[in-house]
Amino acid sequence: MAGNSFGQIFRLSSFGESHGKAIGGIVDGCPANINLDLDRIQAELDRRKPGQSAISTQRKETDKVEFLSGILDGKTLGTPIGFVLKNADQRSKDYSKIAQVYRPSHADYTYEKKYGIRDPRGGGRSSARETAVRVVAGAIAAQILEQKGVKIQSYVTQVGKVAVDKSYEELNLSLIDSNVVRCPDEAKAKEMETAILAARKDGDSLGGIIQCVIKNVPIGLGEPVFDRLNADLAKAMCSINAVKGFELGSGFAGTSMRGSEHNDAFVQEEGEIKTLSNHSGGIQGGISNGEDIHFKVGFKPVATIMKEQQTISKEEENVAFKAEGRHDPCVLPRAVPIVDAMAAMVILDHLLRDQASRL
Amino acid sequence: MAGNSFGQIFRLSSFGESHGKAIGGIVDGCPANINLDLDRIQAELDRRKPGQSAISTQRKETDKVEFLSGILDGKTLGTPIGFVLKNADQRSKDYSKIAQVYRPSHADYTYEKKYGIRDPRGGGRSSARETAVRVVAGAIAAQILEQKGVKIQSYVTQVGKVAVDKSYEELNLSLIDSNVVRCPDEAKAKEMETAILAARKDGDSLGGIIQCVIKNVPIGLGEPVFDRLNADLAKAMCSINAVKGFELGSGFAGTSMRGSEHNDAFVQEEGEIKTLSNHSGGIQGGISNGEDIHFKVGFKPVATIMKEQQTISKEEENVAFKAEGRHDPCVLPRAVPIVDAMAAMVILDHLLRDQASRL
C-alpha cells in the first residue's frame, strides 16, 4: 500500500516528480457548496515558491495552480477537486552527475534500493517540490476552516542557533509575513537572516524550528485511541521533508516538570470554561479541549551543501561529491506555509470525522 | 471514522474500557504459518502490568491474555487473531466522586464534550489500560520481526530531571530489565528510582523520555510521501497516553547543527555500505537505510496527583479536587513495553507494505 494519500475524509492524493511534466493532486471529500477564493490559494503557493528573497534559492518556479474539476463558478461541487502545477523549469539540464552518486542525507540511496529505479532529475519524487501540492490542498482546507472561525498561524521560531525566547502569546502574529524569515520577532528575524546568509557564504546550510498555533478549534476533535488529534498532527508534520521532530504544548521541556506544575487547571469564568495554563497544547486524551493548539516542528539543516563530502557512487565505490546549482541554505521560511497546510488538512479532516461520529 | 484500528496490513483493532468486562483486540493481516510463542507474549504483558515494583502502582491486574482465534497448535492460520484480557479488578468501587468532576489534564472533559457521555469508572476508554492490548499485538509483531533478524529495544533515558548522558551505543542494552526503572545505566537508574520515590512521597508525579533503538531493519521500508517510516513511527508514539513529543535521530538538537556537521556520509567498506554518522536515525527520505533506527519519545508527568487541585465539576462550577487510590507516580518504566510494541507494529506493517510494492 503506497503512501501518497493523506486524510480520511478530506483526503489529498498527490503525484509528481520535481522534473516530470507536472505535479498535482486530487482532493476528495471536500464538502459541497463552499465558496473558494482561488486567488488566495495561489497566494499561499506564492509563500512557498522559490526565489522570493535573497535568502532562498534563486530558482524560478512559477508554481501556478490550475484547477481541473470539482469547482463550478467558485463553488465546490462535492466532487473531487483535481489540480496540476506544471513544472516550468523542466529544461534538459545535465543530471548525469547526481545520477551517478548517492548524495549524503538525501533519499537517492533509499529510493534506489526500495524501488530498484529512481528519477535522478532533481530528486524526482523525493524533492520537496511535492509539498506545493500540499499547500494547494491545505489552502482549500484553511479557507473552509476560516469560515468556521478556525485560524492557523505558523512562524519560524529558531534558525540554527538563533531562537526566539518569547512564547507565541507574547508575539504579534500578524507580523509573520513582515520579513523574509517569517519570524514575528523582528530582532530575531534579523539575526536569523544574518545567520542564513553566513551559512550560504560558507556553502553550508541551517535547520531550525517552526511554531504552529491554531485558534478556535471546536472542542471534541480527535479519534482515540490511535487517531488522536496530536498523533495525526505528529504524522502530518513528520511527513514533511527534513522534519526530525514534533512536540505538542510543553513538549520535551514538559517531561522534566512535575505533575503539580504541568497540570492545566480547569476554571469557569462567567460561564466559559478554560484552563489556567496550556501545557497540554489544546489537546487532552487525544481530543481538542477548546484551548489554543500549539506545537513545534523541528527541521534538520538542508542536506545539499556546496562543500565537498564523502559518499558512494551508484557502483557503490567511495567518491567525493560537491553539489552545484541554486539551493536554499535554510528551508524554514518557505516551510511555514507547508506546516500551515498540513495543520489545516488535519483539523478539517477531524472536523468532518467528528461529524460522522454523531447522529 | 473512529480511530481504534492501527496499521494498514498488519492491523490491530482494539476495544475496551478500563472497568468494563474486558479489553481486547483483533490482529488482522498477520502472515500465516508463523510459529508464535504465547508465553513470550504474556511475558511482555507482565512487563507492562501494574504492581511490578515499589515504584509503580500497587493495583493488581493479572492481565492474562486469552487467544480466541487465528492460532492453531501454536501456528498462525492467516485468519484474524482475536484475544481478550478480562478486567479482574472490576469490583463495584465508588466512582461517584470522579464522575462528578473533570480532572485536570485528564480526558474526562474532552470525552464528555465529544461523545455526550463517558464511562467514569477509572477513566473508561481513556485509561492507559487499553495499552495492554497494544502490547499483545506488538509482541506478536516483534516475534515475527525477530524471525527476520529485527531487534527492538527501548529504555528509559530520562525521568524528571535525571537524564542519561550516554548515547545508546555506549550502553549495554541487555541490562534494560535489570532494574525496576528499565534504564540500562545502573547509576542513573538508581537516581531515577530515588526521584520517583521522592515524587510519590510528595503526592506528585514525574514525566520523562524513552529511547528506542531498532536494529537490522531491512533497507527500503517506508512509503513516501505521506506514510514515511518516521511519520508512522511519530504517529504510533504520539498515540500513546501522555506522550508529548517524538524526535528521530538527531532530533531537535540536530536543528541547530549545520548541514556539513549533520549530513551522514556514506562509505563502502569491504562491500558493505554504511554511514559514518547516523543523525538521520536510520531513515532517509522516509525510507529505512539499513542503519539503526533510533528515536526518543517524551512523556508528560502523570496527571493524577495526590494534591488538591483546582478544577470544575460536571455542572461546570469551580471546585477543588484531590485524587485518591493507587496510582503510578511515573509511567515511564511501564511504558517501555508499549513503545516496543508500537514500534514493532509499525516496522512489521511497513515490511508487509513494502512486499506489496513489488512484483
Added chain:
Amino acid sequence: MAGNSFGQIFRLSSFGESHGKAIGGIVDGCPANINLDLDRIQAELDRRKPGQSAISTQRKETDKVEFLSGILDGKTLGTPIGFVLKNADQRSKDYSKIAQVYRPSHADYTYEKKYGIRDPRGGGRSSARETAVRVVAGAIAAQILEQKGVKIQSYVTQVGKVAVDKSYEELNLSLIDSNVVRCPDEAKAKEMETAILAARKDGDSLGGIIQCVIKNVPIGLGEPVFDRLNADLAKAMCSINAVKGFELGSGFAGTSMRGSEHNDAFVQEEGEIKTLSNHSGGIQGGISNGEDIHFKVGFKPVATIMKEQQTISKEEENVAFKAEGRHDPCVLPRAVPIVDAMAAMVILDHLLRDQASRL
C-alpha cells in the same frame, strides 16, 4: 491487506473459526448516546441459529452474544463495541476425515493453497458460522436505523425451482417470520418446505433467492463514483457465504427492456416527489432517491451433501468422499437475517458517510 473488516465509518471487524474458542467482533464508529435493546440483538441471532426447525440442521449452537465494551447502562459510549460468542459445540469430534480431503465446492482447497495451513475443524474460518458476528453488528445498525425510520425486510422468494411470482408490494411482509422458510407467501412457503424436505431425503441440497426491501432510506446516500450505494450493497451481499449473484431493482430482467419502458418517470403529487415505477430499485447514479431500495441475492445450493462425490485428497490423489453429520439442506431461511444485517450495515455506514460530506 486482509479482509476481515467491513464498512468505512460504522465498521465491523470480525474474528473466529467455527470450532475455535469463540467468534466475535468489534464495531467501531457506532454513534454515541444511542439506546440499544440487547435482547433484540439476541433475537436476531436466534433467527440465524441452527436447529430452529425441521428443515434446518439439528446442530445445537446457543449463539449467545456477550458484550464486553462500548455500552454502559444500555447506551452506546461512542467507543468500540467488543463482543464474543463462545463456540459451545467445541467437543473433540473427529475431524481427521475432512482434514484429509478437499471437499468439492468448499473452501478447503483454496484456503490450504492460499495460507499453506487451514483449520480443518468444521470449515474453520470459511464456515458460515462467522456470519453470526455479522448478525450482531447488523442488529445494532438496524436499531439505529429504525430510530431514523428506516426499515429493512428480507424474505425467501425462491427455493430450488419454487419461486414466488408476486412482487414484494403484493405481499404482506409482516408474515415473513410466520413460517419456517421465511417466505411471506404462505402457499409458496409450503411448497418450498416440501422441496427442502425432499432434497434432504435424497441427501441433496437446494439453493434459492432472497429478496430484500428497505423503506424510508433518506435521499442522498451513496458516494459516487466507486462507492455507489448499489456497489456497496453488491459487495456486502456477495461477501456472504454461497452467494453467487446480486441484482438491484429490475436487475437482469431489466436488461432486455427498452429505455422507454424502464425509465422511472418523476412525478410531484401534493408537494411530494416520487417515481411512477421503481426499476431503479431506489438508487440512481449510485445515490438513494427516496424510493424503496429493493434487490435480490442468489445463493447456490449447499455444497455439503450426503452423496458420494469425486474429489482429491490432501496428497492430491483422486478419492471418493461422502459427507456425514448434521447439515442444512438449504441455507435460505437462516440466511434471511444475514442479508438483513449486511444491508443495515451498508445503509448506516452510508448515512454516516453522507453526514461527513457536508458542513
Added chain:
Amino acid sequence: MAGNSFGQIFRLSSFGESHGKAIGGIVDGCPANINLDLDRIQAELDRRKPGQSAISTQRKETDKVEFLSGILDGKTLGTPIGFVLKNADQRSKDYSKIAQVYRPSHADYTYEKKYGIRDPRGGGRSSARETAVRVVAGAIAAQILEQKGVKIQSYVTQVGKVAVDKSYEELNLSLIDSNVVRCPDEAKAKEMETAILAARKDGDSLGGIIQCVIKNVPIGLGEPVFDRLNADLAKAMCSINAVKGFELGSGFAGTSMRGSEHNDAFVQEEGEIKTLSNHSGGIQGGISNGEDIHFKVGFKPVATIMKEQQTISKEEENVAFKAEGRHDPCVLPRAVPIVDAMAAMVILDHLLRDQASRL
C-alpha cells in the same frame, strides 16, 4: 468519506466532470520497474471512445491520455502515475434546458439533493465520461497482469432480447473486436446491431449483458471474509454506470440446481488439479481456485431517449421532457473495455494484497 478511489494497494483515484477542463486520475501502488506500452493504453481508450461506429454516439471526443508522472523512459518508478484527459468537446453549448429538469432515471435529482449543487453540463460527474479514467488505470493493470500470464476478455453476450446461447468456451474470443458490437458470435452480433439500429430509429434505447472471462489467475487471490474476490468484483462491476446486476459462474441459474449437480468435483490428472465443471466461476470461499473466473454484468437500457417523458423541473413541478443531441442507443459495445478495466484492477490489487499476506 467520499468514494472516488478504488482498490487497496493498486489504487486509482479519479476526478473530473464531463464538461470541465479535464478528467484524470492517479494510480498509486503500481509496482516499480515495470515496462509499460503507452500506445496500448491509448488503444484501450480508443475502444471506449464515442463515435467508433454507426451504432454509437456521433460525438467526437479524442480521449487522448497524457501521463504526467510516475513513468520514466517507459518504466514505472513506483511513484504515483498521474494522468489527464482534456475535455475537447467543451464548447459553450446551451445546457440551460437540462439544468432546469431532473431527467428520468438519471442522476440529476439525486446529485442535486445530496450535494445541494450539481454541474448540469452533460451530466457532470455522473456522466459515464469518468469511465475513461478507469480504462487508463485498468489498461496499466492489464499489462502487468499479462506479464504474469493473466488474460482478461469481455464481450457482449446479450443486447435487448438478443442473447448468445453458447457458453464462452464454445466461442472464439479472438473475434471480440471483429465487429462493432464486440460479440464474438458473428450471427448474434448482426442481430444485435440490427436491434440497436431499430431502437435508435424509434428514439429508444437498449440494455444488455456483458460476459467476462479471466484465465490463468493464480490460486489464492481473495481476502475472506469480506473482501472475497467475487465480492470485490461485484462491487467493481456495480460501480459502473447503468449496471444493475452481477453474477458469478452459474449465477442466478445455479440457484435452482441441486447441490449434486452444482458441485464442482475436483480431479487430478497427471499431477494437475482441476474441477470437472466450473459452476463456481473460478472462486471458492472467496478465493481463486485456478479455474477460469467468469461472470456476467447486466446493464439497464440507456436512460437518455429521444421520446417525450414525464418528469419534474428543478422547481419540482410536473413537466414533459424530451432529450436532444447525440447519444448512444446502447452502451454495451463501449462498456466492454470498462468491464475489462475494472476486472484488471481487482485482480492486480488482490495479487498484490496476497503478496502482503505471506512472509
